Amino acid sequence: MTIDRTMIEPLLEIKNLSVSLKKRDNISVAVDDLSLNLYPGEILGLVGESGAGKSMTGSAILGLIESPLYISAGTISLQGRSIIEAPENIRGSQISMIFQDPLVSLNPLKTIGEQLIKTIKTHFNISKAEALDRSKKLLSDVGIDPERIEAYPHTFSGGMRQRVVIALALAPEPSVIIADEPTTALDVSVQAQILNLLKQLCTERGTSIILITHDMGVISETTDRVAVLYSGRLVEIGKTSDVLQRPQHPYTAGLVASTPNIDPSSFDKKLFQIPGAMPDIDDVPDGCAFHPRCEHARDKCQKHRPPLFDARVSCWLSEKPGGTL
Amino acid sequence: MERFFRSDFFYHFRHAPVAIVSFVTIILIILAAIFANFIAPTNPFDPASLNLMNGFTPPLEANEFTGERFLLGTDDQGRDLFSTILYGLRISLFVGLMAVLLAMVMGVLLGLIAGFLGGWIDSVIMRFADIQMTFPSILVAMLIYGVARGILPPEVRYEMSIVVLIISIGLSEWVPFARTVRGSTLVEKEKEYVTAAKMIGLTRQQIMLRHILPNVLSPVLVIATITFALAIIAEATLSFLGVGVPSTKPSLGTLIRIGQDFLFSGEWWILLFPAVTLLALALSINLFGDWLRDILNPKLK
Amino acid sequence: MTFIILNRLFQAVLVLLFVALISFLIFRFVGNPVENLMGQEATLAQRAALEEALGLNDPIHIQYFDFLWKAVRFDFGNSYRGALPVAELIASRLPATLELALTSALFAVIFGVFMGIYTAINRGSVITNFILSSSLIGVSLPTFLIGILLIWLFSVELNWLPSFGRGEVVDLGWWKTGFLSESGLKSLVLPAITLGLYQMTLIMRLTRSEMLEVLRQDYIRLARALGLTNKAVYFFHALPNILIPVITIGGLQLGSVIAFAIITETVFQWPGVGLLFINAVYFVDIPVMSAYLLLVGFAFVLINLIVDLSYFFIDPRLRDSELKDEA
Numbered sequence: 017m018t019i020d021r022t023m024i025e026p027l028l029e030i031k032n033l034s035v036s037l038k039k040r041d042n043i044s045v046a047v048d049d050l051s052l053n054l055y056p057g058e059i060l061g062l063v064g065e066s067g068a069g070k071s072m073t074g075s076a077i078l079g080l081i082e083s084p085l086y087i088s089a090g091t092i093s094l095q096g097r098s099i100i101e102a103p104e105n106i107r108g109s110q111i112s113m114i115f116q117d118p119l120v121s122l123n124p125l126k127t128i129g130e131q132l133i134k135t136i137k138t139h140f141n142i143s144k145a146e147a148l149d150r151s152k153k154l155l156s157d158v159g160i161d162p163e164r165i166e167a168y169p170h171t172f173s174g175g176m177r178q179r180v181v182i183a184l185a186l187a188p189e190p191s192v193i194i195a196d197e198p199t200t201a202l203d204v205s206v207q208a209q210i211l212n213l214l215k216q217l218c219t220e221r222g223t224s225i226i227l228i229t230h231d232m233g234v235i236s237e238t239t240d241r242v243a244v245l246y247s248g249r250l251v252e253i254g255k256t257s258d259v260l261q262r263p264q265h266p267y268t269a270g271l272v273a274s275t276p277n278i279d280p281s282s283f284d285k286k287l288f289q290i291p292g293a294m295p296d297i298d299d300v301p302d303g304c305a306f307h308p309r310c311e312h313a314r315d316k317c318q319k320h321r322p323p324l325f326d327a328r329v330s331c332w333l334s335e336k337p338g339g340t341l
Numbered sequence: 342m343e344r345f346f347r348s349d350f351f352y353h354f355r356h357a358p359v360a361i362v363s364f365v366t367i368i369l370i371i372l373a374a375i376f377a378n379f380i381a382p383t384n385p386f387d388p389a390s391l392n393l394m395n396g397f398t399p400p401l402e403a404n405e406f407t408g409e410r411f412l413l414g415t416d417d418q419g420r421d422l423f424s425t426i427l428y429g430l431r432i433s434l435f436v437g438l439m440a441v442l443l444a445m446v447m448g449v450l451l452g453l454i455a456g457f458l459g460g461w462i463d464s465v466i467m468r469f470a471d472i473q474m475t476f477p478s479i480l481v482a483m484l485i486y487g488v489a490r491g492i493l494p495p496e497v498r499y500e501m502s503i504v505v506l507i508i509s510i511g512l513s514e515w516v517p518f519a520r521t522v523r524g525s526t527l528v529e530k531e532k533e534y535v536t537a538a539k540m541i542g543l544t545r546q547q548i549m550l551r552h553i554l555p556n557v558l559s560p561v562l563v564i565a566t567i568t569f570a571l572a573i574i575a576e577a578t579l580s581f582l583g584v585g586v587p588s589t590k591p592s593l594g595t596l597i598r599i600g601q602d603f604l605f606s607g608e609w610w611i612l613l614f615p616a617v618t619l620l621a622l623a624l625s626i627n628l629f630g631d632w633l634r635d636i637l638n639p640k641l642k
Numbered sequence: 643m644t645f646i647i648l649n650r651l652f653q654a655v656l657v658l659l660f661v662a663l664i665s666f667l668i669f670r671f672v673g674n675p676v677e678n679l680m681g682q683e684a685t686l687a688q689r690a691a692l693e694e695a696l697g698l699n700d701p702i703h704i705q706y707f708d709f710l711w712k713a714v715r716f717d718f719g720n721s722y723r724g725a726l727p728v729a730e731l732i733a734s735r736l737p738a739t740l741e742l743a744l745t746s747a748l749f750a751v752i753f754g755v756f757m758g759i760y761t762a763i764n765r766g767s768v769i770t771n772f773i774l775s776s777s778l779i780g781v782s783l784p785t786f787l788i789g790i791l792l793i794w795l796f797s798v799e800l801n802w803l804p805s806f807g808r809g810e811v812v813d814l815g816w817w818k819t820g821f822l823s824e825s826g827l828k829s830l831v832l833p834a835i836t837l838g839l840y841q842m843t844l845i846m847r848l849t850r851s852e853m854l855e856v857l858r859q860d861y862i863r864l865a866r867a868l869g870l871t872n873k874a875v876y877f878f879h880a881l882p883n884i885l886i887p888v889i890t891i892g893g894l895q896l897g898s899v900i901a902f903a904i905i906t907e908t909v910f911q912w913p914g915v916g917l918l919f920i921n922a923v924y925f926v927d928i929p930v931m932s933a934y935l936l937l938v939g940f941a942f943v944l945i946n947l948i949v950d951l952s953y954f955f956i957d958p959r960l961r962d963s964e965l966k967d968e969a
Binding site for chain 3: 080107109116122134135170181194
């Protein structure tokens with residue numbers, strides 16, 4: 017994947033999105049002025065610690081955010097048309113979503129066939145027999161014996177259930193799938209299978225993926241581009257190889273350095289840790305949200321919030337050419 | 342941390358008015374019942390003070406024969422309704438309170454024994470509790486009432502009816518106490534202080550009553566409040582059905598029963614005032630019990 | 643699965659035998675059967691003869707089995723009042739109670755589930771808040787007060803509905819029903835509401851809290867993310883998942899409805915077994931009390947059994963786990 021996708025029209029465009037939390041008198045911001053583009057056919061990773069606003073961004077795109085959270089600013093448009101006013105029109109048909117835990121993502125009292133057929137018939141005006149055929153086709157696509165279409169979810173393992181969930185997400189033939197930590201709850205040995213399956217099926221269909229994860233390993237193996245989030249803000253975005261090999265934001269650098277490496281030469285080295293913890297959303301410091309934990313922090317970082325320089329990194333160090341780490 | 346404190350404070354503030362109003366209502370009603378003989382203008386239980394001519398006097402109006410006025414009117418026998426309600430409250434509250442005490446003592450003791458001794462004693466007690474719980478307590482109370490009346494010789498049935506009523510309601514409400522205390526006892530008896538008490542040679546009774554009992558009492562308080570409301574309603578229901586206290590010493594339920602007979606003839610006050618009193622009492626105790634449960638154990642909600 | 647059904651049946655029979663034991667002990671030892679049947683004037687010889695005839699001199703367990711054997715054949719002896727067979731008394735009044743209980747249970751379940759779902763889906767709306775706060779008062783209101791309130795409003799003030807009795811009943815030979823006449827149906831309205839209101843409140847609150855819980859589940863989020871309509875989310879996904887707790891409580895409530903019918907029947911002078919029972923308590927008519935206990939015990943055990951077994955038809959997980967146990 018070496019094509020420069022930024023030359024093409026974006027499929028999904030998020031501009032200045034803010035999600036806020038209203039709690040009695042004070043309002044805190046969970047996703048803060050976030051702008052992102054997703055291009056046709058690409059896999060975009062959203063990475064960050066829990067609470068950084070990754071999942072919230074995913075839910076916001078589908079309009080699945082519930083009170084006391086609400087979208088306080090920004091626009092989201094798909095193929096140039098705003099979807100923020102009536103997100104229910106694009107759910108499934110244009111954008112669908114996969115959640116973290118496959119054990120609770122399926123209705124325990126309905127067979128997987130019933131759930132697939134219900135989803136298909138919601139989006140396509142076809143007969144039940146046709147829907148059944150499509151369901152079987154989808155099951156065999158995700159590597160499940162179509163004969164098991166009348167089985168209940170509890171008869172499948174976690175990995176198999178996530179395959180069913182992927183089949184469900186693909187059923188309405190969306191152009192984007194948002195995968196929210198799709199492998200976190202699975203055994204390590206199954207994780208790679210599921211990711212590869214997801215990647216393969218989406219490539220075949222030309223479906224774009226937004227992959228939400230906290231796992232830098234998953235990012236490096238799966239995604240074309242990656243966006244790093246910290247305290248609800250975009251801190252760095254770019255081609256995955258660029259970002260991971262030459263991180264420009266100190267936080268990204270810290271994340272990369274703190275990822276365990278199976279390279280035997282690194283065995284006796286102590287794993288890097290970023291000092292401190294990400295602030296609560298109602299306690300975000302002025303200026304750059306990362307400055308209290310940043311060894312390069314200067315006065316300016318405490319007072320002024322850095323903009324995104326070169327469409328790549330939000331850090332004052334990158335303000336002028338040569339300001340690298 | 343500060344946020345947590347603030348939210349908790351807010352929670353209490355929001356819920357306190359209900360708790361305060363219901364608590365004050367309960368206290369006022371209890372005081373009115375205790376001091377009934379000072380507040381009430383007449384003693385409705387004293388047949389000598391009754392004048393049948395005063396019957397059916399509407400509230401605040403003058404009786405057409407005697408010219409007497411009554412705050413809440415009179416009933417069919419000429420009893421001043423205000424006084425009758427106050428004295429009736431006394432009986433309702435007394436029966437409710439004694440029934441709760443009986444249920445509590447019985448439930449706590451059986452729960453302690455079941456939890457502490459375990460084995461077949463535990464099985465027998467809890468199995469019995471399970472079966473009793475499948476029947477609504479009002480039905481159990483009616484059955485016990487009927488059986489007790491059957492056992493008593495006919496000549497004492499009448500005067501014993503309040504005692505029989507207390508026993509019936511008490512025996513029908515012990516199970517929740519026993520279940521809760523048994524559960525807490527099972528937890529407490531594994532703790533170190535019980536082992537220590539055993540080692541210094543205290544007897545089982547001493548350990549149960551002096552060491553475990555004080556540690557399992559706070560949920561008992563909540564159940565007692567709720568049971569109190571249930572017992573008052575049970576008493577009113579039984580008396581309303583005519584199997585409770587005798588009509589010469591009417592409780593709120595008896596008064597409502599009498600009042601219902603005059604609903605069609607337009608003497609609404611005979612029914613309305615006792616009904617409102619009962620409702621206020623039951624509602625206040627329920628609301629206060631809810632609040633107490635939230636404060637003592639937020640998880641129970 | 644047959645094993646489980648047999649196991650539940652066995653337990654049910656045990657509980658029933660226990661209830662029958664209590665019923666027997668009441669029948670045998672409360673009051674004096676001989677006294678009640680013969681009165682004061684009977685001679686000692688007559689009494690002894692009756693005692694022998696009634697089997698009162700047999701060993702106690704024989705008497706218990708005798709009691710059971712008779713109960714199975716609906717022989718509960720004669721009422722102390724009027725000397726009619728208890729079984730006949732109960733049989734003549736059972737249709738009235740069953741029709742009342744069934745109507746009010748249907749009312750409670752239908753409205754309770756509907757309002758529970760409504761208040762869960764429309765959280766915070768004006769109607770929801772109104773329903774919820776009036777249900778709080780409803781729970782505190784004793785059944786008999788609800789009945790009186792309804793009589794006052796609909797019979798005394800508005801004069802729309804009758805305040806007592808069953809109205810005109812149609813005799814089907816084996817069953818006297820009030821369902822088939824206008825006055826019978828009209829008479830049913832107020833008692834059925836009175837009896838069902840409290841259960842309806844309970845079922846509504848339960849349905850609501852279960853619904854709120856289910857709507858938080860991930861499969862509901864997934865269903866929404868996949869673009870399913872609200873109707874599909876609520877009725878295809880959520881509703882089946884709240885069925886188990888609602889059936890459990892609903893079933894147990896049906897049992898309480900039978901017991902609480904005593905109160906409603908008294909308020910409305912409804913000629914059912916509840917009224918029969920309360921009169922038996924008042925006049926210490928032991929055979930009637932004992933038979934009533936047995937009848938209600940049987941109804942409760944039967945309902946519990948049906949509730950237990952219904953789980954297996956709703957939840958595939960249970961069905962499978964039991965199958966595995968059996969294997």
